[in-house]
Amino acid sequence: MKHKAQDAARLSVAPMMDWTDRHCRYLHRLLSGRALLYTEMVTAPALVRGGALHLLAFSPEEHPVALQLGGSDPEELAQAARLGAEAGYDEINLNCGCPSDRVQSGTFGAVLMKHPGLVAECVSAMRAAVDVEVTVKCRIGVDDQDPETVLPVFLEQITGAGCQRVIIHARKAWLQGLSPKENRDIPPLDYDLVHRMKARFPELHISINGGIDTLAAARAHLEAGLDGVMIGRAAYHQPADILCQVDPLIYGTGEASDPVTVARAMLPYIEAHLAAGGRLHQVARHMLGLFAGRPGARGWRRMLSEGAVRPGAGPELVEAALEQVTG
Numbered sequence: 001m002k003h004k005a006q007d008a009a010r011l012s013v014a015p016m017m018d019w020t021d022r023h024c025r026y027l028h029r030l031l032s033g034r035a036l037l038y039t040e041m042v043t044a045p046a047l048v049r050g051g052a053l054h055l056l057a058f059s060p061e062e063h064p065v066a067l068q069l070g071g072s073d074p075e076e077l078a079q080a081a082r083l084g085a086e087a088g089y090d091e092i093n094l095n096c097g098c099p100s101d102r103v104q105s106g107t108f109g110a111v112l113m114k115h116p117g118l119v120a121e122c123v124s125a126m127r128a129a130v131d132v133e134v135t136v137k138c139r140i141g142v143d144d145q146d147p148e149t150v151l152p153v154f155l156e157q158i159t160g161a162g163c164q165r166v167i168i169h170a171r172k173a174w175l176q177g178l179s180p181k182e183n184r185d186i187p188p189l190d191y192d193l194v195h196r197m198k199a200r201f202p203e204l205h206i207s208i209n210g211g212i213d214t215l216a217a218a219r220a221h222l223e224a225g226l227d228g229v230m231i232g233r234a235a236y237h238q239p240a241d242i243l244c245q246v247d248p249l250i251y252g253t254g255e256a257s258d259p260v261t262v263a264r265a266m267l268p269y270i271e272a273h274l275a276a277g278g279r280l281h282q283v284a285r286h287m288l289g290l291f292a293g294r295p296g297a298r299g300w301r302r303m304l305s306e307g308a309v310r311p312g313a314g315p316e317l318v319e320a321a322l323e324q325v326t327g
Helices: 022-029 046-049 076-086 101-105 109-114 116-129 147-160 189-200 215-223 231-237 239-241 247-252 261-276 280-287 296-309 315-326
Strands: 012-014 036-043 067-070 089-094 133-137 164-171 205-209 228-231
Touching: 012 247, 022 036, 022 239, 022 261, 022 280, 036 046, 036 089, 046 076, 067 076, 076 089, 076 116, 089 109, 089 116, 109 116, 109 133, 116 133, 116 147, 147 164, 147 189, 189 205, 215 228, 215 247, 228 231, 228 247, 231 239, 261 315, 280 296, 280 315, 296 315
Parallel strands: 012 036, 012 228, 036 067, 067 089, 089 133, 133 164, 164 205, 205 228
Antiparallel strands: none
């Protein structure tokens, strides 16, 4: 069943470069029928100037699924959003939070926190181009900005442009002096500020992101009044801990999924991927954490990580690795 992205946004899996590709999302969808899934960031220039439409490919089973775009040119973002909507995405998200050098040089990502008027223009252009919802993912500020001052102004600008849903990573980004990895850990989290923004903008659908690594923590934010929670690394590295329980605990529907059942359900997908010329490791790398913290997890991980890169590796390797956890 295809759920509206806004309904699904009660819990979402963050867009993560090199991680949340289509194979990862297919796995995550088997673990949860309800959570909102995001693509890796796709740059608008790659789609519009580069014609890299293969970056938009996804499986229909992934719905509800959102496309995250990077860019800063309103017209180019509008064209990219249109391509995303035509490809069937349920939501188009504008990245205003990524701190990488590559992103800064293109004047997009977290540096856009310094240009709320431009972000508003981008949102307006994208909304005019598509019928699906246009959302924004941002930080609480960058560099020496005072988040208490700049974040409300940023939110006022984008809501004025018609954005009704925003995901706030509750950390600043330091564009000078910290690597992208360090920017995920070192700047302190300010969850209280995000909650205050919800009180200040009650009509705005606000999801919180950053450092949330359990469903209990996610539920606490929801119960305190936020509309959604976005989880990144924990959902990737311990997918069973987060995504197996999401449907009953966060959405109040369905039953917990079972990672063994899900691993077996991946086998037809893997066979189709191999038949299309793919390699096992392209899919299996996302399955390494499936049994994190459970008996046999180390053996499962070792067999998959070592065996999946070998020429000719196929579904039988996954079935053999499963014996490590089902014993």
